[in-house]
Amino acid sequence: MNDLIDKIQSKLKNLNYHDIISFLSPKIIFYKTKIGQKNYQLKQDLIPKNIKEIKLPPDLKYECSRIKINEEYEEKVKQAVNDFSKVLVEKFSKDNLIVFYNNINNLKICNEIIDNQYETDVISTGVYDTDNNSITINNDYFYEAIYHELFHMASSVMTDKVTYSGFFQLNNLTASSIGDGINEGYTEILTRRYFKFKSSKYSVEYLIKLVKQLEIIVGKKNMEKLYLNADLKGLVLELKQYLSDKEVMELLMSTDFILKYIYYVKTNLFEQKIIINNIKKSNVLLIKAYCLKLKKECLEDNTNINNLFDDLAEYCSKFPKILTLYKHKYEIFSENDLINIFKENFNNSNSDDIVSIKK
Amino acid sequence: MNSKKTFTIIDNLGNEVSYEILLAFYLYKTDKHYLVYTDNKKDKEGNLKVYAAIYYPNDNTKLENIKTKEEWDEVRSRLNDIKEV
Numbered sequence: 343m344n345d346l347i348d349k350i351q352s353k354l355k356n357l358n359y360h361d362i363i364s365f366l367s368p369k370i371i372f373y374k375t376k377i378g379q380k381n382y383q384l385k386q387d388l389i390p391k392n393i394k395e396i397k398l399p400p401d402l403k404y405e406c407s408r409i410k411i412n413e414e415y416e417e418k419v420k421q422a423v424n425d426f427s428k429v430l431v432e433k434f435s436k437d438n439l440i441v442f443y444n445n446i447n448n449l450k451i452c453n454e455i456i457d458n459q460y461e462t463d464v465i466s467t468g469v470y471d472t473d474n475n476s477i478t479i480n481n482d483y484f485y486e487a488i489y490h491e492l493f494h495m496a497s498s499v500m501t502d503k504v505t506y507s508g509f510f511q512l513n514n515l516t517a518s519s520i521g522d523g524i525n526e527g528y529t530e531i532l533t534r535r536y537f538k539f540k541s542s543k544y545s546v547e548y549l550i551k552l553v554k555q556l557e558i559i560v561g562k563k564n565m566e567k568l569y570l571n572a573d574l575k576g577l578v579l580e581l582k583q584y585l586s587d588k589e590v591m592e593l594l595m596s597t598d599f600i601l602k603y604i605y606y607v608k609t610n611l612f613e614q615k616i617i618i619n620n621i622k623k624s625n626v627l628l629i630k631a632y633c634l635k636l637k638k639e640c641l642e643d644n645t646n647i648n649n650l651f652d653d654l655a656e657y658c659s660k661f662p663k664i665l666t667l668y669k670h671k672y673e674i675f676s677e678n679d680l681i682n683i684f685k686e687n688f689n690n691s692n693s694d695d696i697v698s699i700k701k
Numbered sequence: 702m703n704s705k706k707t708f709t710i711i712d713n714l715g716n717e718v719s720y721e722i723l724l725a726f727y728l729y730k731t732d733k734h735y736l737v738y739t740d741n742k743k744d745k746e747g748n749l750k751v752y753a754a755i756y757y758p759n760d761n762t763k764l765e766n767i768k769t770k771e772e773w774d775e776v777r778s779r780l781n782d783i784k785e786v
Contacts, residue, residue: 370726370727370729371724371725371726371779372725372726372727373706373722373724373725374723374724374725374726374779374782374783375705375706375722375723375724375783376783376784377723377739377749377751377780377783377784380784381746381747381748381749382739382748382749382750382751382780382784383744383746383748383749383750383751384751384752384753384773384776384777384780385750385751385752386753386766386767386773388752389752389754389764389765389766390710390712390718390764391712392712392713392714393710393711393712393713393762393763393764394711394712394713394715394762395710395711395761395762396708396709396710396711396756396761396762396763396764397708397709397710397711397761398708398756398758398761399706399707399708399722402706402708402722402725402736402756402758403758403759404758405734405757405758405759406727406729406734407732408729408732411729
């Protein structure tokens with residue numbers, strides 16, 4: 343048991359942080375202001391001559407240097423990687439650390455120091471590149487991004503044909519992919535669970551709620567194991583206990599759709615309705631799966647039916663009822679949806695099965 | 702909105718000239734600090750005159766010309782971000 347952990351700790355001690363860090367031409371802006379007019383002419387080679395003294399404002403007297411930047415950044419990265427490794431070793435069994443162990447050896451971390459004074463609609467905080475086993479971090483969001491991207495690193499395997507990253511799979515030949523929505527949602531769940539930092543990726547917020555509901559169905563330990571072993575197939579098999587093949591695909595595809603479109607682009611009313619339909623579809627499938635899971639447990643354990651409905655009610659209460667998209671409010675979960683799911687899953691029962699529901 | 706920042710150059714004869722700072726930034730790639738500034742005067746076409754130089758935060762006697770096309774491109778790109786549209 344300790345053999346792999348010893349190896350991981352040994353690798354960490356021997357990691358050369360100077361080499362794993364590279365910079366993507368960052369610039370540090372000390373000061374900027376708006377030019378007061380449209381037209382200006384940049385004059386080259388006109389430095390004043392015979393300078394005796396230059397009086398700069400005090401805040402421009404700060405001297406940057408590569409050595410200073412590298413040292414500060416190395417220290418930050420080293421601390422983050424060590425903290426991350428410590429948590430993984432403490433919280434997860436060694437069977438779930440194989441991918442992490444394989445990737446930590448040649449991990450690269452790139453830093454992008456960018457000016458965020460002028461806001462944009464979407465902030466990119468960080469990215470993990472499976473091809474190069476590299477993480478690129480927006481330095482203004484270092485802690486929000488680093489642990490999230492390290493989780494991607496700890497769950498990614500690349501083969502010639504397929505890239506596996508947590509619950510995401512990409513066909514390297516056709517570029518078709520699946521599972522990105524659930525994967526991003528779960529990566530963020532683990533980041534917040536173990537590191538208490540929130541990613542600033544807006545599109546993940548709603549998915550986190552959905553994927554938490556999925557984790558209740560699959561089980562926390564099981565889902566963490568499947569994720570760290572990049573085992574989407576295992577997750578699909580878990581869901582197929584309760585949903586058909588088609589329904590499992592619908593859940594994966596609708597969560598992918600939600601990730602891509604929920605906040606990233608400005609959508610019109612028609613497009614927003616498509617997003618809402620995908621959310622409703624995900625909700626219905628998750629509740630159906632949970633219903634069937636509870637039903638199965640009820641039959642196996644011979645538990646009280648009231649407990650089943652209590653569990654179900656609590657589960658359903660965690661789904662948001664309203665979602666706002668670009669100032670429009672949508673109902674995404676209603677009593678009618680719930681009643682229809684109950685009727686579908688309990689009224690079709692046989693005589694040995696659980697009795698019909700109460701409204 | 703930021704209040705205006707200025708810097709002053711004193712020449713060997715004791716003459717002082719103040720310039721308004723438009724931009725001050727550091728480039729990791731060149732390991733240099735850049736100042737982009739204006740004397741708020743216009744040329745014959747009515748364009749605001751803007752200048753750029755390399756400065757040394759810890760040497761208050763030195764300003765250098767920017768020499769490479771890459772650096773000038775960077776200055777232009779930064780200026781483009783701050784010009785009025």
